[in-house]
Amino acid sequence: EISLKYGADRLGKRTDDAMRKFRDNRLGAFIHWGLYAIPGGEWNGKVYNGAAEWLKSWAKVPADEWLKLMDQWNPEKFNAKAWAKMAKKMGVKYVKITTKHHEGFCLWPSKYSKYTVAQTPYKKDILGELVKAYNDEGIDVHFYFSVMDWSHPDYRYDIKSEEDAVAFNRFLEFTDNQLKELATRYPTVKDFWFDGTWDASIKKNGWWTAHVEQMLKDMLPGVTINSRLRADDYGKRHFDSNGHLMGDYESGYERRLPDPVKDLKVTRWDWEACMTVPENQWGYHKDWSLSYVKTPLEVLERIVHAVAMGGNMVVNFGPQADGDFRPEEKELADAIGKWMQKYGECIYGCDYAGWDKQSWGYYTRKGKDVYMVVFNPPYSKHLVIKTPKGTKVVKAALLDGKEVAVKETARNEYNVDMPAKDPEGPFVIKLQIEENAGGADKYRDALT
Numbered sequence: 001e002i003s004l005k006y007g008a009d010r011l012g013k014r015t016d017d018a019m020r021k022f023r024d025n026r027l028g029a030f031i032h033w034g035l036y037a038i039p040g041g042e043w044n045g046k047v048y049n050g051a052a053e054w055l056k057s058w059a060k061v062p063a064d065e066w067l068k069l070m071d072q073w074n075p076e077k078f079n080a081k082a083w084a085k086m087a088k089k090m091g092v093k094y095v096k097i098t099t100k101h102h103e104g105f106c107l108w109p110s111k112y113s114k115y116t117v118a119q120t121p122y123k124k125d126i127l128g129e130l131v132k133a134y135n136d137e138g139i140d141v142h143f144y145f146s147v148m149d150w151s152h153p154d155y156r157y158d159i160k161s162e163e164d165a166v167a168f169n170r171f172l173e174f175t176d177n178q179l180k181e182l183a184t185r186y187p188t189v190k191d192f193w194f195d196g197t198w199d200a201s202i203k204k205n206g207w208w209t210a211h212v213e214q215m216l217k218d219m220l221p222g223v224t225i226n227s228r229l230r231a232d233d234y235g236k237r238h239f240d241s242n243g244h245l246m247g248d249y250e251s252g253y254e255r256r257l258p259d260p261v262k263d264l265k266v267t268r269w270d271w272e273a274c275m276t277v278p279e280n281q282w283g284y285h286k287d288w289s290l291s292y293v294k295t296p297l298e299v300l301e302r303i304v305h306a307v308a309m310g311g312n313m314v315v316n317f318g319p320q321a322d323g324d325f326r327p328e329e330k331e332l333a334d335a336i337g338k339w340m341q342k343y344g345e346c347i348y349g350c351d352y353a354g355w356d357k358q359s360w361g362y363y364t365r366k367g368k369d370v371y372m373v374v375f376n377p378p379y380s381k382h383l384v385i386k387t388p389k390g391t392k393v394v395k396a397a398l399l400d401g402k403e404v405a406v407k408e409t410a411r412n413e414y415n416v417d418m419p420a421k422d423p424e425g426p427f428v429i430k431l432q433i434e435e436n437a438g439g440a441d442k443y444r445d446a447l448t
């Protein structure tokens, strides 16, 4: 290992209560809400099919022109309590809110910028209203924060001169001030999820990323920080030059998931994935017909897939400029919520089971309980299980207690019957197991 000043400051998963809560939450929602919701992907009569929150970039809009959108920011349908009720009904345990996206518009009245809600017709502290409303529903709040800030004259993509260095240091101080402001104004925040940290300017300032993590942890004991903030002494991001994860959880799975067979290494650390419902839209886009929109079942499978591999999943919502949600997102929240109501015990507080994945779906595990989450029922009507050496399946039952037959078919192999009544959708079977069950058995291996 090489010595690093700004590498990982801990090996292995955090085991404190705050991290346990982060992990046990498992299911979160993203809120991407900013000026970009006003044009919704269209500029000067042209609709761009790229991500709507990047419209300023696709349409090459100068910052001062883009920020004039602030004059139209007045979400008359915005109701923080209604948003919190929707999240509660969906069964999310936390919500990640874009405090400031790349555009530089702040959802809180920052005194370090003139591009904030305070300078809009709406005037009020949207972030403060949301933090209170979600917390009142028992939902944790996480802050998304983009370091890259297109509104700030001192931002630099790279440091190529002394002038760049002087300007960028001013920018880093501005950013420190905004982060301290957020931590001071909203002390119930549980996590900071940094984005916009890929440029050379930040990779050349790994020291600063380590300083930010420490600064926030000193101000808010227990707060969690994502790996995407961090760059080490050599500009290596997420994992330092010795291969150790920086921050408290890996945050590279954006719109993609680790392979359940080939990528089992991710079960060695905490990680959180985030996903869009269309192929690639985080902010509100007026035309969702431009790409494939995932069905609630496809969203659900990604949630279960993440938990089955020991990760969290954050499902994205892009509220409209008027502060209401589009029908597709309301329907999604409702559908996921209904399933979580019935089967959530296989998600919340659950983790990787350590069993070989089978084609019918995923395993999750909580202590001694192993859950089968079935997405693909087989024509054979039997769900094949292969247990680790020394592990026996004693009993299998639906969550309402109704048993399903389990038949041992070979050493560490079982057939679990599909329930007599078709569950009509993804369902859960809870297994009672016996581990380290020794003793000889009746099976002989073939001689080949």
Ligand SMILES: Cc1ccc([C@@H]2N[C@@H](C)[C@@H](O)[C@H]2O)cc1
Residues within 6 Å of the ligand: 032, 051, 053, 054, 195, 254, 274, 282
């Ligand atoms: C190339 C690229 C840059 C930034 C992003 C941002 N990260 C997501 C979480 C959204 O905020 C998106 O705007 C996505 C892709």
